[in-house]
Amino acid sequence: MTPMNRAAWVLGLAGLATLAGGTAFSADAALDARMAAMMKDSFRDQGIAKVDRLVQDLANDACSKAAGGDLPPALAKQVEADNLKTVKPPSDGRFLGDWRRGERIAQSGRGMTWSDKSTKAADNGGNCYNCHKISEAEISYGTIGPSLHQYGKLRGVTDPNSPAARPIIEYTWGKLYNARAYSACSSMPRFGHTGVLDEAQLKDLMALLLDPQSPVNR
Amino acid sequence: MKHFTYALALATAVVAPQVTAQGKSAADGIAEYRKMLEDGNPAELFEARGEALWKQRRGPKNASLEQCDLGKGPGVVKGAFVELPRWFPDTQRVQDLESRLLTCIETLQGIQAADIAKTPFGRDEQRNMEGLVAFISTESRGMRFNLPQGHLEERAMYELGKRAFFYRGGSHDFSCASCHSEEGKRIRLQDLPVLTTNPGDGVGFAAWPAYRVSSGELWGMQRRLNDCYRQQRFPFPGYGSDVTVALGVYMGVNAKGAESIAPAIKR
Numbered sequence: 149m150t151p152m153n154r155a156a157w158v159l160g161l162a163g164l165a166t167l168a169g170g171t172a173f174s175a176d177a178a179l180d181a182r183m184a185a186m187m188k189d190s191f192r193d194q195g196i197a198k199v200d201r202l203v204q205d206l207a208n209d210a211c212s213k214a215a216g217g218d219l220p221p222a223l224a225k226q227v228e229a230d231n232l233k234t235v236k237p238p239s240d241g242r243f244l245g246d247w248r249r250g251e252r253i254a255q256s257g258r259g260m261t262w263s264d265k266s267t268k269a270a271d272n273g274g275n276c277y278n279c280h281k282i283s284e285a286e287i288s289y290g291t292i293g294p295s296l297h298q299y300g301k302l303r304g305v306t307d308p309n310s311p312a313a314r315p316i317i318e319y320t321w322g323k324l325y326n327a328r329a330y331s332a333c334s335s336m337p338r339f340g341h342t343g344v345l346d347e348a349q350l351k352d353l354m355a356l357l358l359d360p361q362s363p364v365n366r
Numbered sequence: 367m368k369h370f371t372y373a374l375a376l377a378t379a380v381v382a383p384q385v386t387a388q389g390k391s392a393a394d395g396i397a398e399y400r401k402m403l404e405d406g407n408p409a410e411l412f413e414a415r416g417e418a419l420w421k422q423r424r425g426p427k428n429a430s431l432e433q434c435d436l437g438k439g440p441g442v443v444k445g446a447f448v449e450l451p452r453w454f455p456d457t458q459r460v461q462d463l464e465s466r467l468l469t470c471i472e473t474l475q476g477i478q479a480a481d482i483a484k485t486p487f488g489r490d491e492q493r494n495m496e497g498l499v500a501f502i503s504t505e506s507r508g509m510r511f512n513l514p515q516g517h518l519e520e521r522a523m524y525e526l527g528k529r530a531f532f533y534r535g536g537s538h539d540f541s542c543a544s545c546h547s548e549e550g551k552r553i554r555l556q557d558l559p560v561l562t563t564n565p566g567d568g569v570g571f572a573a574w575p576a577y578r579v580s581s582g583e584l585w586g587m588q589r590r591l592n593d594c595y596r597q598q599r600f601p602f603p604g605y606g607s608d609v610t611v612a613l614g615v616y617m618g619v620n621a622k623g624a625e626s627i628a629p630a631i632k633r
Binding site: 179180182183186187189190191192193194198199201202203204207208211212213214215217243260261262263267275277278279288289290291292328335336337338342344 | 503522525526528529530532533535536538539540541543544545547548550551552553554555556558562597599600601602603604607608609610612618631
């Protein structure tokens with residue numbers, strides 16, 4: 149373990165203890181400490197998947213502890229605000245790329261496992277069809293997330309560059325970049341925030357969802 | 367054997383599109399397929415190998431595993447599988463089938479458990495583990511899961527397993543619960559069992575170990591969990607590590623009353 153990883157672990161432990169609340173000596177706090185030790189002892193680095201992937205930020209720590217339930221409203225607001233701050237708009241101000249490339253990214257479930265070779269975003273897919281219906285032609289889609297078929301059309305986007313479309317364009321960018329900005333415990337990966345996908349890939353997915361020419365909207 | 371695998375792969379290829387066309391779920395398709403193969407599950411080959419390994423004198427101590435205590439006393443195999451993981455006084459640990467087997471192999475036969483744990487799946491001593499888990503789970507086929515929760519540590523491991531199940535991390539923020547906590551969900555066309563409650567007879571925890579047609583291998587629960595964590599984009603869980611045992615306790619206790627069909631057959 150590198151010194152930096154070790155520091156992160158210690159911080160993680162401190163975070164666990166703090167979040168366990170005012171009751172300094174509860175059974176929950178004891179279990180939380182055992183949990184932290186168990187996770188640390190049970191996993192090892194393998195290829196690109198290092199043990200620092202177990203370090204949780206506030207969002208993952210809070211949502212793990214909620215065990216599928218809702219966060220207290222104030223905490224949910226804080227998580228969403230923290231995550232919204234991470235969203236970077238596209239550097240050139242253009243939100244839409246090429247929907248054809250977007251479809252390929254949506255189809256690909258590759259990337260970031262210990263059997264993958266690199267952590268470069270360009271080598272990763274978006275896994276989108278694993279959880280969402282998107283284009284009509286693809287019948288092998290998952291149902292963990294909502295259907296995105298006709299995503300732009302249903303939201304009245306006829307010209308993605310128009311001022312009228314701006315709010316939905318910005319929201320969709322934010323959702324792809326960091327889904328937890330709008331829903332604290334959303335199951336969706338934070339593609340931009342975590343660097344799983346890069347700006348160009350996010351733009352291509354934007355086009356898949358919002359370009360009127362995309363099969364999603366035709 | 368290889369021929370057999372090809373024949374099976376072909377059978378899947380033929381069956382799968384038909385069931386999709388008829389609008390059946392992947393689970394229906396697999397159930398139908400399983401029915402077709404009831405008298406010819408290749409797991410039987412692993413079971414036979416496992417039974418032979420159980421009785422064979424091996425290792426530096428030239429002993430068999432017949433005196434291994436899987437929780438119901440030395441040498442009792444029948445019914446042991448549906449009560450694992452459980453607390454073992456001699457090791458002072460809660461152990462699942464595979465971590466318990468490591469203990470027996472080391473203490474009875476003198477083969478180093480740590481070496482087996484380090485061996486990649488599907489090779490050398492790990493291939494022997496495949497046979498052993500097939501044999502031992504077969505001896506409990508048709509019985510219902512009933513993990514003991516009487517010991518303090520068994521209850522603690524349940525709570526730790528629950529925490530592990532909901533633990534979000536990795537590059538994609540996934541946890542086990544991302545895929546296995548809501549009814550009626552699937553990834554692509556693959557139906558996902560809900561593992562926070564009893565998902566029913568022969569589903570989820572009650573379907574492993576299983577023979578995987580796609581790879582021609584027999585996977586124990588350790589390998590199943592290992593591949594879950596790979597797909598979760600987590601780091602690598604040690605073979606028989608506490609997190610895997612705790613998850614076994616959580617899923618196994620949740621599956622109380624579910625009928626074990628292990629070794630099952632999977633796509």
